[in-house]
Amino acid sequence: MTDPEARIDHLATVLLAVPNVSEGRDARVISELADAFAPARLLDVHSDPDHNRSVFTLAGEQGTLAHALEGGAHAIADHVDLRAHVGLHPHVGALDVAPVVYLEDDDRGAAAAEALTAAALIGELGIPVFLYGDLATDESRRERADIRRGGPAILAERVEAGELVPDYGPAEIHPSAGATLVTARPPLVAFNVELATDDLELAKEVAADLRESDGGLAGVRAIALPLQARDCAQVSMNVHDYRAAPLAEIVARIQRLAPVAEAELVGLAPAAALEDFPDDIPLRNRRTIEDALGTSQSS
Numbered sequence: 001m002t003d004p005e006a007r008i009d010h011l012a013t014v015l016l017a018v019p020n021v022s023e024g025r026d027a028r029v030i031s032e033l034a035d036a037f038a039p040a041r042l043l044d045v046h047s048d049p050d051h052n053r054s055v056f057t058l059a060g061e062q063g064t065l066a067h068a069l070e071g072g073a074h075a076i077a078d079h080v081d082l083r084a085h086v087g088l089h090p091h092v093g094a095l096d097v098a099p100v101v102y103l104e105d106d107d108r109g110a111a112a113a114e115a116l117t118a119a120a121l122i123g124e125l126g127i128p129v130f131l132y133g134d135l136a137t138d139e140s141r142r143e144r145a146d147i148r149r150g151g152p153a154i155l156a157e158r159v160e161a162g163e164l165v166p167d168y169g170p171a172e173i174h175p176s177a178g179a180t181l182v183t184a185r186p187p188l189v190a191f192n193v194e195l196a197t198d199d200l201e202l203a204k205e206v207a208a209d210l211r212e213s214d215g216g217l218a219g220v221r222a223i224a225l226p227l228q229a230r231d232c233a234q235v236s237m238n239v240h241d242y243r244a245a246p247l248a249e250i251v252a253r254i255q256r257l258a259p260v261a262e263a264e265l266v267g268l269a270p271a272a273a274l275e276d277f278p279d280d281i282p283l284r285n286r287r288t289i290e291d292a293l294g295t296s297q298s299s
Contacts, residue, residue, distance in 0.1 A: 013061055013062045013107050013110050014059060014060070014061060014103065014107075014293065015059070015060060015061070015062060015065055015100055015101065015102060015103075015107065015110065015111050015114055016043075016057060016058060016059050016065075016100070016101035016102075016103070016187075016289070017040065017056075017057075017058040017059075017060075017065045017068065017069055017098060017099065017100050017101065017118075018055060018056070018057055018058070018097075018098075018099050018101060018267055019037070019055075019056050019058070019069060019072055019095055019097070019098045020053060020054070020055050020056075020091075020095075020096045020097045020098075021033060021053065021054045021055075021056065021072075021076055021080065021094065021095055021096065022052065022053060022080055022082060022085050022087065022089075022091050022093065022094050022095075022096055022178075023047075023052065023053070023054055023076075023079070023080045023085075023094075024047040024048045024049050024050075024051055024052045024053045024054050024087065025047075025049045025052055027047075029079050029080075030045065030047055030054050032075065032079065033054070033056070033072060033075055033076055033079060034056060036071050036072045036074070036075035036076075037056060037058050037068045037069070037071060037072040038068065038071065039060070039064055039067070039068060040058035040059060040060040040064055040065055040068035041058065041059045041060060042056065042057075042058060043057040043058065043059050043268060043289075043292040043293070044056070044057040044267055044268050044287065044292060045057075046266050046267050046285065048089075048266075049229060050087070050088050050225070050227045050228065050229050050230075051087055051088050051089040051225075051236075052085065052086060052087025052088070052089065053087060053089045053091070053096075055190065055266050055267045056072075057267050057268050057292070059292070059293060062110045062113070062114055063114075065100060065114050065118065066100075066114050066115075066117035066118040066121055067121070069095075069098050069118040069121070069122065070118065070121035070122060070125070072095065073095045073098070073121075073122045073125055073127060073180065074125055076094045076095045076177070077094060077095075077125065077127065077174070077176070077177040079094075080094035080095075080176075080177070081094070081176040082094055082152050082176055082177065082178045083175070083176055088225045088226075088227075089225075089236075090144075090145070090148045090151070090223070091148065091151070091152070091178070092147065092148050092151060092152050092155045092173075092178050092179050092181070093127070093152070093177060093178035093179045093180045093181070094176070094177040094178055095122070095127070095177070095180045096178075096180065096181065097132075097144065097180070097181045097182070097183075098115075098118060098122070098180055098181070098182050099115070099133070099182070099183045099184065099185050100112075100114045100115040100118065100182075100183075100184045100185075101184075101185060101186065101187055102184065102185075102186060103186075103187065103289070105186075108184065108186075111184035111185075112134075112135060112184040114184070115131075115135060115182050115183060115184040116131075116135070116182075118182060119131060119167065119168045119180075119182040120168050122168065122169065122180050122182070123166070123167075123168030123169030123170075124169070125169075126169065126170055126174060127169050127170075127174050127177050127178075127179065127180055128159070128166035128168070128169040128170055128171070128172065128173060128174065128179045128180075129166055129167055129168040129169050129179065129180050129181070129182055130147050130164070130166055130167055130179060130180075130181050130182070131167045131181075131182055131183060132144055132147060132181050132182070132183050133183035133184070133185050134183060134184060134185065135182070135183045135184055136183075137167055141164075143221075144181055145221070147164070147179075147181060148181075152173060152178045152179070155173055155178070155179060156172070156173040159171065159172060159173055160172065166179065187269070187270050187289060188219075188238055188239060188240045188241075188242075189237075189238070189239040189242045189247065189265065189269045189270075189273045190237070190238055190239075190265065190266035190267055190269075191237045191238075191239055191247060191250070191263065191264075191265060191266070191269075192234055192235070192236045192237065192263065192264045192266060193234065193235045193237070193250075193251065193254055193260055193262075193263045194227065194230060194232050194233075194234050194260070194261045194262050194263065194264075195232055195233045195234070195235070195254075195258045195259060195260060195261060196232070196258075196259035196260060196261040197232065197233060197258065197259060198226065198231055198232050198233055199233055199258075200224055200225075200226050200233045202233065202257070202258050203224035203225070203226075203233035203234065203235055203258070204224040205257060205258075206222075206224065206235050206254050206257050206258050207222040207223055207224045207235050207237075208222075209253065209257060210222040210235070210237065210250060210253065210254070217244070217245035217249070217250065217253070218241060218244040218245055219239060219240030219241035219244055219245055220237055220238075220239055220240070220245050220250070221237060221238040221240070222235055222236065222237045223235075223236050223237075224236075232261060235254065237250070239273075242269070242270065242272070242273040243272075246273075246275070246276065247263075247273055247274065247277055248275070248276040248277050248278060251263065251277070251278055251281055252278075260281055261282075262281065262282035262283070262284065263281055263282070263283050263284070264283065264284035264285050265283065265284070265285040265286065265287075266285070267285075268287060268288060268289045268291075268292055269288055269289065270288060270289050270290070271288040271289070271290045271291075273288075274286065274288065
């Protein structure tokens with residue numbers, strides 16, 4: 001039975017936030033950053049040393065998450081210096097992305113308001129903020145990859161040249177904290193598949209076959225990465241619509257091109273995303289949003 005004191009009242013407007021931080025190796029720092037997101041409830045932390053990235057999943061009612069993200073951003077700026085950062089994952093910030101997630105379509109407006117408040121508060125810390133996704137102020141900023149192109153140094157050059165102007169905060173990139181990307185969105189599934197090979201070129205072929213932009217599956221963003229710690233190649237994905245691109249279909253499509261060793265979820269996924277997942281593929285981090293919130297149903 002779920003502990004009622006540990007359960008967020010589902011009758012309230014419950015929102016999630018999924019800040020991605022460019023630190024995945026120092027356990028002490030990661031723990032301190034997790035504490036800094038109070039008063040939001042911490043549902044999950046996923047850290048990866050190869051990516052050198054941690055994904056925190058927070059929950060709270062409208063009005064609390066924006067301040068939690070502000071507190072987290074302040075602590076992250078104190079602890080994470082991009083000038084010393086080494087990691088595989090594309091990024092432009094210490095607090096790289098900070099999406100606010102709505103679980104019900106009726107809560108989309110509340111999530112957008114909370115995200116915009118968070119963006120303003122983070123900007124007041126001296127960190128430039130760019131809105132992306134459905135909150136993007138220009139179509140050229142809709143995709144994270146278009147803002148991240150070239151990393152923090154290239155983003156700084158684009159801002160200095162006037163090609164990009166932050167939506168909040170200073171009109172220059174913070175020297176150590178970089179920039180933060182903010183949006184409001186429904187749940188997506190961050191999904192990694194490790195191949196039973198270290199052939200990076202093969203992994204790139206697989207990623208291209210999956211990517212929506214290359215004619216693959218709707219809503220799938222995919223890149224190929226070499227994982228030295230695991231001596232394999234990885235296909236790292238964001239699945240924006242797990243109904244249009246079920247995880248089981250993604251795995252089957254990969255297996256037509258390359259051998260699969262195992263897979264993992266980064267952060268929490270809706271329970272429905274795991275339907276029909278093949279039993280013969282080990283899947284790490286199976287905990288769902290519903291598990292964490294103590295609810296029986298979520299969208």
